[in-house]
Structure formats: C-alpha cells, structure tokens
Amino acid sequence: MAAAVRSQVISLYRMMLTESKKFPSYNYRTYALRRVRDAFRANGALEDPRAVERLVVEGQQTLALIKRQVRHTHLNDLIWVTGDGRQREMGRINKYNYFAKNDDD
Amino acid sequence: MLSPGRTLSSRLLRPISRLHLRLGSDGRAASSLPKELIKRHELEIDELRPLYMDFQATTPMDPRVLDAMLPYQVNYYGNPHSKTHAFGWESESAMETARRQVADLIGADPREIIFTSGATESNNMAIKGVARFYKTKKRHVITTQTEHKCVLDSCRILASEGFSITYLPVQANGIVDLELLEASIRPDTSLLSVMTINNEIGVKQPMKEIGQICRSKGVFLHTDAAQAVGKIPINVTDMKVDLMSISGHKIYGPKGVGALYVRRRPRVRLEPLQSGGGQERGLRSGTVPTPLAVGLGAACSIAQQEMEYDHQRVSMLANRLVQKITSELPDVIMNGDAEQRYAGCVNLSFAYVEGESLLMALKDVALSSGSACTSASLEPSYVLRAIGTDEDLAHSSIRFGIGRFTTEAEVDYTAEKCITQVSRLREMSPLWEMVQEGIDLKSIKWTQH
Numbered sequence: 001m002a003a004a005v006r007s008q009v010i011s012l013y014r015m016m017l018t019e020s021k022k023f024p025s026y027n028y029r030t031y032a033l034r035r036v037r038d039a040f041r042a043n044g045a046l047e048d049p050r051a052v053e054r055l056v057v058e059g060q061q062t063l064a065l066i067k068r069q070v071r072h073t074h075l076n077d078l079i080w081v082t083g084d085g086r087q088r089e090m091g092r093i094n095k096y097n098y099f100a101k102n103d104d105d
Numbered sequence: 106m107l108s109p110g111r112t113l114s115s116r117l118l119r120p121i122s123r124l125h126l127r128l129g130s131d132g133r134a135a136s137s138l139p140k141e142l143i144k145r146h147e148l149e150i151d152e153l154r155p156l157y158m159d160f161q162a163t164t165p166m167d168p169r170v171l172d173a174m175l176p177y178q179v180n181y182y183g184n185p186h187s188k189t190h191a192f193g194w195e196s197e198s199a200m201e202t203a204r205r206q207v208a209d210l211i212g213a214d215p216r217e218i219i220f221t222s223g224a225t226e227s228n229n230m231a232i233k234g235v236a237r238f239y240k241t242k243k244r245h246v247i248t249t250q251t252e253h254k255c256v257l258d259s260c261r262i263l264a265s266e267g268f269s270i271t272y273l274p275v276q277a278n279g280i281v282d283l284e285l286l287e288a289s290i291r292p293d294t295s296l297l298s299v300m301t302i303n304n305e306i307g308v309k310q311p312m313k314e315i316g317q318i319c320r321s322k323g324v325f326l327h328t329d330a331a332q333a334v335g336k337i338p339i340n341v342t343d344m345k346v347d348l349m350s351i352s353g354h355k356i357y358g359p360k361g362v363g364a365l366y367v368r369r370r371p372r373v374r375l376e377p378l379q380s381g382g383g384q385e386r387g388l389r390s391g392t393v394p395t396p397l398a399v400g401l402g403a404a405c406s407i408a409q410q411e412m413e414y415d416h417q418r419v420s421m422l423a424n425r426l427v428q429k430i431t432s433e434l435p436d437v438i439m440n441g442d443a444e445q446r447y448a449g450c451v452n453l454s455f456a457y458v459e460g461e462s463l464l465m466a467l468k469d470v471a472l473s474s475g476s477a478c479t480s481a482s483l484e485p486s487y488v489l490r491a492i493g494t495d496e497d498l499a500h501s502s503i504r505f506g507i508g509r510f511t512t513e514a515e516v517d518y519t520a521e522k523c524i525t526q527v528s529r530l531r532e533m534s535p536l537w538e539m540v541q542e543g544i545d546l547k548s549i550k551w552t553q554h
Contacts, residue, residue: 027510
C-alpha cells in the first residue's frame, strides 16, 4: 500500500497499543493488546485501498472507544487529597488480581 | 514473572469474625448441625482478587458492550413505547436495532425475538406458555434430567397442574438417547425441551437430529441456548427449533436481560406469563429496558464477529489446561463426552480427593464445584448424578470455565496450582495410599469399631 497510508496504519497501531496498556483491569488490558495485535496481523496483507480505508476508520473508532473505556474504569478509583496536597488512595474498586499490575501478557 | 503476593497462610491467620451459613439450593437454611463451609468474606482493601475462571456462571461485560449502553443510560433515556416524541422514537429505534442484531446471530427474523429479563424468564415463558396454551388437547411435556433448574422447576409446576412430564435420562457421556427420545413422544405431546450446551459439563446435544424428530412428529422444540449462543454457530432454521432462550450475561453482555425466540412460521402460540400493555407482541408486557436491550444487541453482534477467533482461542486454552493437568496427575476424569462438547466448559473429577478441601486450597482462582457440597445438604450435583458419576467422584469435581478474556498465564497458573494442591491432598489421603499399594477399594469390607 502507499507509503502515506502505511505510516498512518502504523501510527494507529502504536496509538491503540499505548491506550490499551492503560486499562487497569488485567483481563481487559491483555485482551485489548492481544486483539489489536492479532487484528492488525490478520489484515496485514490487504491491498484494496477502500478496504484498508474502511478498516482504518473502524480502527480510529475503536481507539476512541478504548480511550473512553479506560477513562471510565479509572473514574472508579477513589482518590483522596490530603491537607498537604498529596494524593492518597482511599480504596481501589479496580483491584488487581493475582498477577502484578504491569505484568502484561 | 508471576508474583502472587500475599500468601495463603497470612490470610488464614486473620481472625474470622462470623460463620456464614450457606443456604441449601432450595433456599431453606440447614436444619441439621452447621458445617464449617467455605467462608464467605469480602476482600480487604489491599487484598488481591482471585483469577476468574468461572465463565459459565457469568461473564464480564465486554468494554464495547458497555460503550454501546452508556449513552442510553445517560442521555437517551426515553421509553421506547412512547410514540409521541423524539425521546421515544430514538429509544425505539435503538431497541429495534438491538432486536435485529440478536436475530442475525441466530438466523431468525427480528419480529420473532422477544426481550425478557433473562434466560430463566424465557424458559418459564416457553415451557409454561406453550403447555398451557395447548392444554385442552395436549397434556404431555418431555424434558431431560440434565436441564437447568428453571426448566425442571417449571415442569414441576406443570405437573402439579395436571400435566404429565417425562424426564428423559441421558447416557454416561451426557448426550440424550435419540431412540429413547423418539419412543417417548406420544400423540398428546406438546413440547420437548433440551438444552443445547449444558452449563455444568459442557456437553453439546445433537440438536439437528432432535429437531428432525420433533418436526416429523409435530412437537414443538424448545432449547435453552444460554450457553451456546454466540459461542457455536446457531441457526434456528437448520436446527428446526421453535423456541430458544438467550441470556445476556453469558455472552459478555449485561445482567438482567435475555431474549426468547418464538417461531412465526409455523406459528407457535404461547399463553403470556406477564400481562399488561401488550408490549413485545403481547407475550411479555412491560417496558423494554433500552440500555439493557442495546447491550444485548451489541453483545450478540460482537459475538458474531468474534466467534471464529474466540472459538480457536478457547479450544487452545482448554486443551492446554487439560493436557497440563492430566499429564501430571493420574486418576483425573473429564465428565461429559470428549468430542460433542463446548471446549470452554471443562468439568474434571479428581479421584481420592475431597472436593471441598480442594476448592478451599484453590482459593486464589474463582472456580465452581460440580457438587453443591457448599450447601448444607451435601448433595452432589444432579447433572453429575444423571450421567452416572460415582458419589465420591461427584463430590470431587471442579468446573473450569474459559472465555474470551482468559490468558495463557491464568490457565498455566490454575493448572500448576491444581496439580500441587491435588498432589498434596492425595499425599494426606489414606485411600490414595491403599490404591498405591494395589488394593482395590471396591473390595474392601469396611467394619465398625
């Protein structure tokens, strides 16, 4: 495919992976990373420019969805600001499961 | 790589404040002495959550489903049955879109989908509704012994109303015998109800053949497809199914919504359970919850897209789990047919191990037990009893549920934990010692002291 489209697709891929890493939930985070990677890999050989464009648009919508959902799940964290201006966590609603927080798949 | 963090022992040393009595499956509290059961305690603030391996009980909502639902919870809150303003119109169009998405997944017409509050309500509507509508001429209903509790209980209610019910036995592999099924159909049979995929042992029934038999004999076929929809390809025309129950929270959708497919050609008549303003073709009155219906529709359309990918992945993970466990542990039995099954529901019985102690040892993985030994009555699961499992094996069975969000790391951790805990429990078991020495347990004469 054309160089401009290719660089657009690569930057979309990188942005989607960056946003997916921000999910606090282990299962959502690993699923998003895995699914994005597999979807881009499966469609890597596509040549038809219209199909590629349709997929790029879908990818941009999915990127917006990931950003919204990451923000939404972060809204459930309870942060309490103490008198001296430091943030202290009062409690987590999104507790981590047995795998450590940054241990991605 | 994996850091489970807090060990089990430190958690057990924490003082336990109250003993929670688990109620029996029929809701009545234990009448006999209270047993020390798996203690229900809320997780503390910094305690880590268990891994989720119970996808047959319920599934987490897919983020895409939640994204589709939120606008209808916040902004587009109109009643879809209001015909006079934009709030109603936009809500109604969302509901109709959702209906079409559900219909597309099962190969039906949108007019044949009724939104309900879940698969339990759909099952009740289908069984009681059809039986009561045709009650003047037809008084017989057939079902199987491995059905979900709501189906069995609906049949029990019908029996008290004077219907005669046949509960078909299943073979040792969990599949219903087709000749026995055909032989039990009488001229006054109105309905046959068989679930497509069993929620406890994952067995897939031969729905096409059953549909063929029912169509040839003029009997309506109802199937509880709550565990099957979105996981295996389903087409109501191929399966010759007249009624199908769908559950939202089993396919990564919201809890509190489901659907019932009611065939229009040839028409299936139902006596409605819920009376009111005549919504949903008069079969289920009441305001359709637009956000939940939109969530169900989104879940169905996502499931249709992802079915191939999820199926491959779930099969691979299930094979990985079973291979790992059976290669290290002897005397592990998989309940249910090995081929005719949905891969994501793995029910294993570990011989010579006590079920409750195994579940307690596997506390950092959220699993379900095949037996209801956490209830006060110590009854093994009726499904395992129906497939002829021995009492002791039924008590030591565990159901592993694998789904869209399960990772290889979770499966590996579960398998390793299972292997170590089962080995540890077997080391402590005198029965295991005797088996190792070559004694046949069935030949022992147990004496009283």
